[in-house]
Amino acid sequence: MAYPASRSEVSFNKVLRLVSIVLLFVERMLKVFKSYRDLENFEREVKEATQELGRNVIELGLEVLDEQLMRERVERFKEVAAKKRKMVTLFGDICFKRRLYRTRRQAKAFSC
Numbered sequence: 868m869a870y871p872a873s874r875s876e877v878s879f880n881k882v883l884r885l886v887s888i889v890l891l892f893v894e895r896m897l898k899v900f901k902s903y904r905d906l907e908n909f910e911r912e913v914k915e916a917t918q919e920l921g922r923n924v925i926e927l928g929l930e931v932l933d934e935q936l937m938r939e940r941v942e943r944f945k946e947v948a949a950k951k952r953k954m955v956t957l958f959g960d961i962c963f964k965r966r967l968y969r970t971r972r973q974a975k976a977f978s979c
Contacts, residue, residue, distance in 0.1 A: 881931055888927065892920040921958030929963045937966055944968040 899912045937946065948967045953960060 877931055878934075881927065884927055885924070888920065888923045892916060895919075918958045922956065922961050925956055925958065926961050926963050929961075929965075933964070933966055940968065943970050945970070 895916045896913070899909065899916065903909055940946075945968060946966050947969050949964045950967055951962060952965050953962050
């Protein structure tokens with residue numbers, strides 16, 4: 868059964884990327900379990916894997932939000948560029964692209 872598309876619907880490709888991110892995390896954790904040497908190394912490897920998972924999920928989430936904002940923007944705003952951004956998070960530094968918009972009357976672009 869086909870469902871009507873909603874404005875906030877996440878693309879199938881984004882869902883596949885999320886599943887891939889989680890599967891890579893699970894695969895990494897299985898390797899950590901198999902290579903257990905001592906509690907200190909185990910704890911460090913679990914922390915690193917969890918932080919990588921967090922960074923990847925946040926990057927994907929920001930992409931999804933940016934695409935949603937693009938779809939829902941008011942027609943008077945025109946997309947003029949995409950700018951790379953870097954953000955410091957609890958999981959570590961992440962990089963992502965952010966769309967810039969402007970109205971026909973504005974000379975300088977801004978992001979939503």
